Amino acid sequence: MRLQILTAVALLSLTAEASAAAKKVQVPHRYDGAWSIEVVTLEGPCDRAYRYGVQIRRGVATYAGGDFSINGRVTGNGSVRAVISRGSDKADVSGRLGRQGTGGGTWNTTGLIGCSGRWNAERRS
Numbered sequence: 001m002r003l004q005i006l007t008a009v010a011l012l013s014l015t016a017e018a019s020a021a022a023k024k025v026q027v028p029h030r031y032d033g034a035w036s037i038e039v040v041t042l043e044g045p046c047d048r049a050y051r052y053g054v055q056i057r058r059g060v061a062t063y064a065g066g067d068f069s070i071n072g073r074v075t076g077n078g079s080v081r082a083v084i085s086r087g088s089d090k091a092d093v094s095g096r097l098g099r100q101g102t103g104g105g106t107w108n109t110t111g112l113i114g115c116s117g118r119w120n121a122e123r124r125s
Helices: 002-022
Strands: 033-043 049-057 060-062 069-074 079-086 089-097 102-110 116-124
Touching: 079 102, 089 116
Parallel strands: none
Antiparallel strands: 033 049, 033 116, 049 060, 060 069, 069 079, 079 089, 089 102, 102 116
């Protein structure tokens, strides 16, 4: 009888572990959270500088301000690739976020108006 109970407990334990392994567990992305992004123009007639609040969730960057849209991703090693657009104006963005909560990179516009610059990021709590 005791052996049957131990066997049943062991089988239940294995079944529970297999069930948990079969479910997709949402693991937080290391760069998830709120970030303050400073965008600085170094060349071209674009506005000199802006600061925006960007949210990263599961590696996808979003901006809630509505002035423009962001289609961007942050990989597990912090590499950033994005396209920022407003109407027909677009800017390609690349760079890297660091584990220490800062990052940066470059951007350049595509289209009629030629501008380029750098961006800096800082994680917000």
